[in-house]
Amino acid sequence: MSHAATPTSRRTLDEWLARARTKDRYDAYDLTAAKARLLRRRDLRRKRACPVHGGENGGAAEATALMADTSSWTAPGMSTGYDIDHAWRDLQAASLIMLLSPKADRHLAAFIDCHYAHLAGARTFGCLLYLCDYTDGARFWWQFAAGAGDEAAEYCLFLNHAQHGESHDAEHWGRQLARHGFAPEELLGHRAAAPVLTDDLSDCVAEHITERDHPDLGVIPFPRTPLIRHVRELATIPTGPCGRTT
Numbered sequence: 001m002s003h004a005a006t007p008t009s010r011r012t013l014d015e016w017l018a019r020a021r022t023k024d025r026y027d028a029y030d031l032t033a034a035k036a037r038l039l040r041r042r043d044l045r046r047k048r049a050c051p052v053h054g055g056e057n058g059g060a061a062e063a064t065a066l067m068a069d070t071s072s073w074t075a076p077g078m079s080t081g082y083d084i085d086h087a088w089r090d091l092q093a094a095s096l097i098m099l100l101s102p103k104a105d106r107h108l109a110a111f112i113d114c115h116y117a118h119l120a121g122a123r124t125f126g127c128l129l130y131l132c133d134y135t136d137g138a139r140f141w142w143q144f145a146a147g148a149g150d151e152a153a154e155y156c157l158f159l160n161h162a163q164h165g166e167s168h169d170a171e172h173w174g175r176q177l178a179r180h181g182f183a184p185e186e187l188l189g190h191r192a193a194a195p196v197l198t199d200d201l202s203d204c205v206a207e208h209i210t211e212r213d214h215p216d217l218g219v220i221p222f223p224r225t226p227l228i229r230h231v232r233e234l235a236t237i238p239t240g241p242c243g244r245t246t
Contacts, residue, residue: 073184073191076158076174087162087170093194094156094184095127100195105232112225119145123153125223128231130156132202134209137221146173151182205230 074082074090098104104124111121122145130138139160145153158173188194208227211219 071192073188074159074162075184076155076177076182081167082162082165082170084163084165087159090184090191091130091156091159091163092197093191094152094159094188095130096195096197097188098124098127098152099131099231099234104234105228108223108231109228112223112228116222119148119150119153123150123156124231126153126156128201128205128227129209129221130160131197132205132209134221135160140217140220146176151177151180152187155182155184155187201234 073094074087101107101124103120107118107120107124108128109121110118111125114121116122122141126138126141126145129135129141139157142153142156142160146157154173154176158170158177161167161170161173185191205227208224208230209221210224211221214220
C-alpha cells in the first residue's frame with residue numbers, strides 16, 4: 001500500500017538532504033587535532049559515566065553531578081563561541097528526552113512503515129543512533145528531518161555542530177531556529193529536570209540496525225522492525241521528569 005509521505009525516487013531523498021546541507025567553511029581546519037581533542041573529551045566523560053537509571057558505588061550520583069552544572073539549554077540565538085561540553089550534555093539530554101517520549105515507538109514504527117519518510121521517526125531514530133555512538137548516522141537522519149522543517153532535528157544539528165566546535169554550521173541552524181521563534185524549554189521542558197544518560201545502549205540495539213550503501217550518500221543506517229519493541233521498553237525506564245516532546 002502506498003503512503004502519501006513515501007518518497008517515489010532517490011531524488012526526493014537527495015532534495016531534502018540538499019536543503020539541509022551547509023557549505024564547507026573549514027579549508028584550514030586541523031581535523032586531526034580536533035578529532036584528538038574530542039576523543040580525549042569522550043574518554044574523560046566515559047570514565048566518569050556509569051549505568052540509564054542507577055549504578056554501582058554511587059555512580060549514578062556521580063553522573064548526575066556531571067550534568068548538574070547545566071541549568072539552561074544552549075540557546076540557538078547565540079552568535080559567539082559555544083561551550084562544547086555544554087552542547088554535548090544538552091544533546092545527550094535532548095536525545096534521551098525524545099527517545100523516552102511515550103510517542104517514540106510510534107514515531108519509529110511510522111518511520112519504518114512509511115519507508116523512512118516520517119520526519120518525527122527520522123529524528124527519533126537519529127537520537128537513538130547518537131546515544132549509541134552512531135554519530136554520522138544520527139547527523140544523516142537529523143539532516144533529513146531538518147531539511148523538511150523539523151525544528152527538533154534542527155536543534156539536534158545545532159547542538160551537534162556546536163559540540164564539535166563547528167561554529168559556522170551551528171550558527172546556521174541557530175538562525176533557522178531563531179526565525180521559527182524556537183525555545184528549547186517549550187519542546188524539552190526545564191533543563192534541570194532533564195534525564196541523565198548513564199548506560200551504554202549500543203549492545204541492546206546494534207543487532208536491530210542495518211546499513212545500506214548509497215552510491216552518493218555513503219553508508220546509511222536503517223532500523224529493523226524489532227527495534228520498535230526496544231524503544232518501547234526504553235520509554236518505561238524510571239529516569240525522573242523528562243520534559244515535553246512532540
